[in-house]
Amino acid sequence: MIRYLEKSEFGACRPLWQEAFPEDSREFADYYFDKKLCQSAVLVKEDDTGRIVTMAHMNPYRVNVGKKMWKLDYIVGVATAADSRHRGHMRDVLMRMLGDMHQDRKPFCYLMPASPDIYRPFGFRYIFDQPRYRLGPEAKERLRRRELRLDGNLCSPLAGWINHWLSSRFQVYALRDRDYMEMLQSELDSEAGSVYGWYDGTGALQAFQSFWGREKREQRFLYAGRDEWLEPDSGQYPPRPAIMARITDVRSFMEAIVLDEGCPCPAMDVMVNIHDTLIPGNSGLWRWKIDGNGSSLTKRGLTLSEVHAGECAEEPDYPGTLVSTEVLDITIEQLASWLFGYSLLEELADGQQNVVPFWCAYVQALDGVYLDEVV
Missing domain, CATH: 3.40.630.30 (Gcn5-related N-acetyltransferase (GNAT))
Structure with a gap:
């Protein structure tokens, strides 16, 4: 059962x-x-x-x-x-x-696979590679380190600092709040973890770092206000694929996708044919309306031949909307890889430029994923 x-x-x-x-x-x-x-x-x-x-x-x-x-x-x-x-x-x-x-x-779920081959048959694809950095010598010379706790008076200010760091660099990340920070401190405590703030001469926090591990000491996280204070730790910890995601409701997921600022039109009204062998509700021919604020999908009861014949023509919602009968034919896995910004659509189509409708260039994939939670 x-x-x-x-x-x-x-x-x-x-x-x-x-x-x-x-x-x-x-x-x-x-x-x-x-x-x-x-x-x-x-x-x-x-x-x-x-x-x-x-x-x-x-x-x-x-x-x-x-x-x-x-x-x-x-x-x-x-x-x-x-x-x-x-x-x-x-x-x-x-x-x-x-x-x-x-x-x-x-919209979707995500995981950190011990073995990606277990999850690929279920439609999971990588969306985030975990970068590995260490604090550079300039930062260590100019900043002073202080040990901190995440569950005390600094809880909310530290959460705000990390949220600002994340939002200025990424579009997909877990929000930090008091509950998150207190839980993270408990997680670190379970593995004898330590948290350090790196402060400049004015007392402003400039970098935030943690280590944990009872058997083997490892860096749990490192965020720095200035990228030049970081240096790749590629020798000991090369970047590695870390997080896989699976779109579970494509209509909900597409609400987060917007039009690229370079699009000459204020909106697009196009067609996408999605294939999902495991979740039938995601599959089918969809009308995709997209503008600068988001997207919506509406299932169409038409065949591809009817679309190509122009039988799906409807009056667009906004004057100047880009309307096309070129259909994007795509699997749910390819859609995730593309719209999470992990792979270019042309790469997913095996370099066959003719299978990618021209209007896809005006779709803004999510710019930056950072999901570094352990559990």
Whole structure:
């Protein structure tokens, strides 16, 4: 049976967590099950005896996406008991999860895969490569370091500082607030973490850094107000693909996509044919209206031949709207890679320029993703 656990049952999945993630310390697992998991949803599949054989945890975050702010699920803890693998249990759970998210009109979900090949068949694609930096010698010479706590009086000011740092560089990121910062401090405490602020001579915060790890000390995060104070740590920690996403409701997701400022028209009214083999509600021929504030999709009950014949012509909502019968034919995976700004549309089309309608150049992909949460 596949079902969502009641909060009082969350502890029942800890044995599977410990089996699947033996590298996690007891202190980290205590933090996760005692604090982090409380606001989450847990979907499980049980065998005939009621034993949990597969699970997926959905941890909610408020995520800024362009001009939108959505409560989205960060998927963690996906695991199947060792004696029950290769029987389709994980597929059953993930399919139920994706279907429920579509029903709830959640735009997308995301995860940090231990093995990307597990999730590619379910439509997940990479959208974020984790950069690795260290503080450069100039910053260490000119700034003074002070150890901080994230759950005290500085909680809100530090959250504001990070939000400003993120919003000035990226369009997709998890919003920091008091709850976020206090939870992050608990997470760091579970792994003997330390947080440091780097201040200039006026007392202004210029860089923000953390380290954690009981067995092996690692940098958890580093944000600096001036990019020249950072230097790539590519020798020890090369950039790596980190976060995969899956569009679960394409109508909701497209609300965040806007027209490029270089478009000669105030709006576009075009057609897109989307293929999604796992979520039928995303598939089909859609009328895509897009302007500088957002987008909307409306399902069309037409065939491609009728569109090419001009039988779909309708009066546009705004004078000067760019209207085209050139149809973008695209999979849900390609759509995510393109609109999250991870890959160029021409690359996804294997360099066949003729298959990409001209109007696609006027669609503004999301500019910058930064999702560095662990759980």
